Every structure is written in structure tokens, then in C-alpha cells.
Amino acid sequence: MPVLNRIQFSPQLSDAKVEASSGGYDYAASTRVFMQFANRFWESEGLNGWGNTDWPEEIWHPTWDRGGARGLLMSYLFYDRAVELDQLSEENGTQHLLNRWTNVFPGVYDNIELEHSTSHSWVLQEWSGGAWASPTEEQNEALASHIGVAEGRIHFAGEHASDYHGWMQGALVSGLRAATEIHEGE
């Protein structure tokens, strides 16, 4: 939805779709930061690299089943925490997380050798502009029923056009609905 208004439609889409695609339908922010370490220092503490913090933040260990000494840890941030991180440079963002991780992995600075880090923000990504639809109650009431409605020969699918925001199921269900509409010539 946040990138729909970058396509020009003539005639224009319905007022509801224009409103929703012009910032009137909130999206969740999400950012993931990946850090590659020369060794899996957390294992010497008896930790498996997975965790939840009260920030809130999820910590994942994407290399858990890979051989070798190196390891990746990934910080999975949502909503305000993701927006905050998006405002920092790559380097400052990594530092910010490492500072926080001193609470999660005590001695993190003494034990680690950080080789690389990189991040991905769904808000900053040119062709997504957000992670998943997360409308307020009012937005949901006013706009949700319009978002998946076909306009002439244009059909709309995607998690935002379903009842399952933020899930692949929403993409699938709405895709099937749109395919059926086209098949039945609605």
C-alpha cells in the first residue's frame, strides 16, 4: 500500500484507495541487523544465540546449524525500535545494538570479534515502504473493506488486502480471491 501511489492510474483509483496509499493506512516498521562474529562467543556462556528482550527485540542465530567457528546473530526489531534504528548510520546502529547487548551477553565487548554487519529496513526499502499493514481501529473500519475491491479490470491482492495482516496466509488468501475474480470475470 505505501508504494501504490507511485503508480499513476487513469482514471484515478477510488478515494479510499488514494487515502490508504497516501499514508492513511498505517504500516508496521521492521528492521533486521545481522552481525558476523569470528567466533560464537555466546556458546561459551552456555547460550544458544536465541532470545527475546524487553526492548522489544528478538535475537536470532541464523547460523545455528552451520559448521565452522564463525557465527551470525540477528537483531529483529519492530515498530518504534526499528524506526529509531533506521535513523542511525549503519555503524552507529551496530554500536547501539552492541551497547544494548551488554545486558544480554555480559562481556560482549571483551569476547567478540565483529567481522561485518549489515541491516535491512522494510521502511527504507524503496519498493516496500513498510513491513506489513498495521492499521489503527479507525483506519481499519473506514478503509479495510475497500482495499481489496477490484476497480474495473484492476484487481488487488496482498496481505494488506486480506484479514491476515503480516502473514503469508494473507498474501495467499487474497491472491486466490483475486484470481477467482479474474477467472469469473467480475
Ligand SMILES: Cc1cc2nc3c(=O)[nH]c(=O)nc-3n(C[C@H](O)[C@H](O)[C@H](O)COP(=O)(O)OP(=O)(O)OC[C@H]3O[C@@H](n4cnc5c(N)ncnc54)[C@H](O)[C@@H]3O)c2cc1C
Ligand atoms: C520482517 C518480516 C517478517 C515476517 N515474518 C513472517 C512470518 O514469520 N510468517 C508469515 O507468514 N509472514 C511473515 N511476514 C509477512 C509476509 O512476509 C508478508 O505478509 C507477505 O510476504 C506479503 O506478501 P505480498 O505478496 O502481499 O507482498 P510482498 O511480498 O511485499 O510483495 C509485493 C512485491 O511487489 C513489489 N513491488 C512494489 N512496487 C512495485 C511496482 N511498482 N512494480 C512491480 N513490483 C512492485 C515489491 O518489491 C514486492 O516484491 C513477515 C514480513 C516481514 C516484513
